[in-house]
Amino acid sequence: MTRRPETPGEPSEVERRLYDALDPAATRPPAPDLFERVLGSIADDRIRRRRIVRTVATLVLAILLLAAIVAVFAPRTGSGQLLLEWWILELFTDALLIGLALWLGPFIKRFGRAYAADVFHDNPQTGKSYIVLTDIVYYLIFIAYILFTVSFQPRENWSIFATAEQAGFEARRIGGILLIIGVLHGVNIVLMPILGRLFSLNRRISRR
Known part of the structure; x- marks a missing residue:
């Protein structure tokens, strides 16, 4: 069996197999053929x-499993009305915030790569570093928000069972993080072209 000679800079068959074996979604060296790049x-x-x-299905199954556990083991009144303890609603909100962070981060990053590549077209490596740094800031904000708002005991106007006051507080937690991420994301969209222009100008001055 004759092998096609490899052109300089083209990844060998062994390298391609290693990339596929280690991580099918990893960034591979670009193929020389346009059709191969499209595939x-x-x-x-x-x-x-x-x-x-898979992520969405896992999150939905976790929520359904938690709801089933609550429906089976939660105490009830004499008339059969379900009594939900306060910590169950608290854990449910925390799990929802964590799931939201794990889903929303890659979703924003997926559609932000093209925007960053267009803004930092003169400095591609800077654009990649910028995306990585914004990811770190994103997860730090989420972690800090969850730690700041988590409750380890019922608050003053709460009962040992879930009440309307606690439900409103948990809803405000979810709305608050969405508002913070939305505002920061909007500011980032506005500032990114300015930073890209400054980096490009700085690079041109350095070349001169």
């Missing part, structure tokens, strides 16, 4: 879609 992009998109479907 690779389609395969990567399918992998991302399967990961999103």
Whole structure:
């Protein structure tokens, strides 16, 4: 069996197999053929879609499992009315915030790469570093918000069972983090072109 000679800079067959074996979704060296690059992009998109479907399905199953456990083991009144203890609603909100962070972060990053690549077209490596740094800031904000708002005991106007006051507080927690991320994301969209222009100008001055 004769092998096609490899052109300089083209990944060998062994390298391609190693990339596929280690991580099918990893960033591979670009193929020299346009058709192969298109096929690779389609395969990567399918992998991302399967990961999103698995993440959403896992989150839905976790919520359904938690709801089933609550329905079975939660105490009831004499008339059969369900009494939900305060810590169950608290844990449910915490799990929802964590799931929201794990889903929303990759979702924003997926659609922000093209925008960052267009803004930092003169400095591609700077654009990649900027995306990584914004990811770190994003998760730090989520972690800090959850730690600041978590409750380890019932608050003053709460009961040992879930009340309307606690439900309103938990709803405000979810709305608060969405508002914070939305505002910061909007500011980031406005500031990114300015930063890209400054970096490009700085690079041109350095070349001169």
